Amino acid sequence: MGIESEKWILMVTARTPTNIAVIKYWGKRDETLILPINDSISLTLDPTHLSTTTTVSVSPTFHQDRMWLNGKEISLQGGRFQSCLREIRARAQDVQDKKKGIDIKKEDWQKLHLHIASYNNFPTAAGLASSAAGLACLVFSLAKLMNLKEDNSQLSAIARQGSGSACRSLYGGFVKWVMGKEDNGSDSLAVQLADEKHWDELVIIIAVVSARQKETSSTSGMRDTVETSALIQHRAKEVVPKRIVQMEDAIQNRDFPSFARLACTDSNQFHAVCLDTYPPIFYMNDTSHRIISCVEKWNRAEGAPQVAYTFDAGPNAVMIARNRKTAALLLQRLLYNFPPESDTDLGRVNNFI
Amino acid sequence: MGIESEKWILMVTARTPTNIAVIKYWGKRDETLILPINDSISLTLDPTHLSTTTTVSVSPTFHQDRMWLNGKEISLQGGRFQSCLREIRARAQDVQDKKKGIDIKKEDWQKLHLHIASYNNFPTAAGLASSAAGLACLVFSLAKLMNLKEDNSQLSAIARQGSGSACRSLYGGFVKWVMGKEDNGSDSLAVQLADEKHWDELVIIIAVVSARQKETSSTSGMRDTVETSALIQHRAKEVVPKRIVQMEDAIQNRDFPSFARLACTDSNQFHAVCLDTYPPIFYMNDTSHRIISCVEKWNRAEGAPQVAYTFDAGPNAVMIARNRKTAALLLQRLLYNFPPESDTDLGRVNNFI
Structure with a gap:
């Protein structure tokens, strides 16, 4: 494919707010696929407040997938990150940028490596749903980078495999995570109940x-x-x-x-x-x-x-x-x-x- | 009956330990009779530690029922005290003490007044079952004073109407409060599962x-x-x-x-x-x-x-x-x-x- 010799880098930055459940998710029926034992409903916060900002980049000069959280490198080896990366790469599309001389074929994504830098503007792992914002942002930014055709609901089912409540951060406003019935989790995804304008006095x-x-x-x-x-x-x-x-x-x-x-x-x-x-x-x-x-x-x-x-x-x-x-x-x-x-x-x- | 003119006083003192539930009582199906929504099991403490000591006395010179808790007079007008007093007076028997010239007929108890002094050797109303020890001791001492023929299990059904968990303090050792099925509460009483010697290492x-x-x-x-x-x-x-x-x-x-x-x-x-x-x-x-x-x-x-x-x-x-x-x-x-x-x-x- 000849992209190895080139020095380009392609980046996407996205910001995703956290969400706060008002009917809680607590308990899984499948630990690997992250399928919950009940539906849940949340409010997505305004992204100018509690949010994660993630920059994902790809370059032929990268030799392994790496990730930094709040400036500190963390391992991507966990099953949950791997699930998300695998699911997104499987849906990746061709990406071209003639100006930069970038021409990535969908099958190239299996070989290209990613660098991911993520920042939370609020305390991490303190019970403020940092992983929800984080995984939603990771999935969303990678989906943009790799030109996925899936809509937010389909992306939510991928984010769910990174962190259950992350699926609800793919939408603004009022969001329901439908637990679904299928064993493979295909129907366990987020739907928007009402957008952020519906009840904006809150x-x-x-x-x-x-x-x-x-x-x-x-x-x-x-x-x-x-x-x-x-x-x-x-x-x-x-x-x-x-x-x-x-x-x-x-x-x-x-x-x-x-x-x-x-x-x-x-x-x-x-x-x-x-x-x-x-x-x-x-x-x-x-x-x-x-x-x-x-x-x-x-x-x-x-x-x-x-x-x-x-x-x-x-x-x-x-x-x-x-x-x-x-x-x-x-x-x-x-x-x-x-x-x-x-x-x-x-x-x-x-x-x- | 002629006892009004006499100056005698008859007293009984009893000590009753508190009990600690290990399967909890929480919730009534009848607020007045104090009938619980589930069985409970407790351990009765050693009476030398957390306990109530109550002295009940009767005299023709008393003109009303009165009670002191930890040295401070409290009202006996509450429905729960009244239930206990009514149930006990209804079962009172003849009491004679020839030396003191006392000759009380069972029907006299309806007219005679009581003075009750009760002390807790531990904090009152701090979640240490002070009312359990207190009401059990009240019922037990009154039953002795009025010469009741009922056994402890029958007395427990009276104490229950003063404070639910009091019924369990009528026995030492391991005690079960059977919730019962009857609407009138007659089968909602305490039974001893094992006495205090059964498992005395605890x-x-x-x-x-x-x-x-x-x-x-x-x-x-x-x-x-x-x-x-x-x-x-x-x-x-x-x-x-x-x-x-x-x-x-x-x-x-x-x-x-x-x-x-x-x-x-x-x-x-x-x-x-x-x-x-x-x-x-x-x-x-x-x-x-x-x-x-x-x-x-x-x-x-x-x-x-x-x-x-x-x-x-x-x-x-x-x-x-x-x-x-x-x-x-x-x-x-x-x-x-x-x-x-x-x-x-x-x-x-x-x-x-």
Whole structure:
């Protein structure tokens, strides 16, 4: 093919926001293909805030696939990266750039090596879905680089094999990850329920309680839950399917009280099944509990939900305010209850995003 | 009857230990009769440690029923006290003491008034089952005073109407509260599974994380759970019945690994359904979590459970060591991890009982 001798480099940069599940994904029915035991629904954040930026590049001068995360080289040998790379290369198309003298045939992609540089503008592995943004961005940028013809839904099924929740970051707005029925995972992919304009009054505030990496990874945590919790199957089979229907309705109708109630109870139930795991998994801490109490107290005082909260696999609170005015009031309350000047390092909130 | 003019006083003093559930009671099917949604199993503590001491007295000079708890007068008007007093008076018998010139006919008890003084030798309403010991002791001492013919199991059904878990404190050793089927609660009572000598190697250590009164009372907490948790009925109907059988076997066979696994997972599941309640109920705090992690780590390192933990409606840890030697090692570990001299007042354990 003669491209080895040339010195060109081809690059694509993409940015992908993280997404926050309001009906949670927790538990797989297939560990390798990453097939979940229930549907989930998420909100994709505005990419100007929590997001991953990834540059993928290909050049005949590269001699192996390499990746850097936040400036530090990491291994691409993991099964999940390999799955994504394999699935994308299998769908790669011809790429030509006559100006640069680039002429890649689809079969060349099997031999060409990639350099991948990825940055998160927020704490990594702290329960803020960094892997969702990261893998979605990786798959999306590689798909652009290799000129894939697949649409975002089809790409989501590839991203899913890198990190389950990554599939939901391929769309903006409100996204459902349909668990699917097929053993090969072909129907386990993301669909957009409504775009980002549908309900754009909502404001998301994230309180970074701890930016430390979590002690129990989501992968091992959910495996332990599926193996040991006596409640997880009841949740997946009986509770979540009803909540998915209700949440779709709440989003469709911009019904904030229902949305908030479902988001809060589903977050709590996810942490409940973590606690029902053996040994138990604790992602929330006393500060998380205080934030919940603060929000619940306010919602009760107002007689109607003003703010919903949801916590992923970490102590950090994601709060969804019904509109900008409420978000401003929420920030006031949080700053009052968790003053940033506080000189105690126990129980304080480090940052608001 | 002529007893009004006499100046005699008749007293009975009794001491009743608290009990610690290892398969938890959480949720009622009848709020007034206090009928639970599942069976539960507990260990009754040694009465020389956590216990209530109650003196009940009757005299024609008393003009109303009165009660003092820890030296402070409290109201007896609550429905639960009234239920117990009514049930006991209905079963009262003749009492004679010729030396003192006392001759009470059973019907006199309806008119005679009582003075009740009760002391807990441990924190009240801090999730250490103070009401269990208290109501069991009240019923037991009144039954003695009024010469009731009922056995402890029948008395347990009366104590149950004062505080559900009180029924289990009428026996020593290992006790099961059978939920019963009858609408009138007549078959919802305590039975002794094994006496205190059956498995007397076990040593209980209680770490008082906080002696403050809990924010959510058990009564309102379990009502909220039954009304709002999507998991509680599955727990009560599907999970607990199997665990009851397994726990009875573990106790019968003095099988510590099974006993520990069941006790820990059931405690965790009880706290999981609290978290699944809306708004969520948090009884454990970061210190409780650290104690669990400490015990789990040790058990894992030893390859077999050395210590079981269980938490009631509060952050205080009840740990059950397999024998005295293990208990001594546990105390060492706890004192190392939670040094009593520590000058931080966040996250420390106040006391070991």
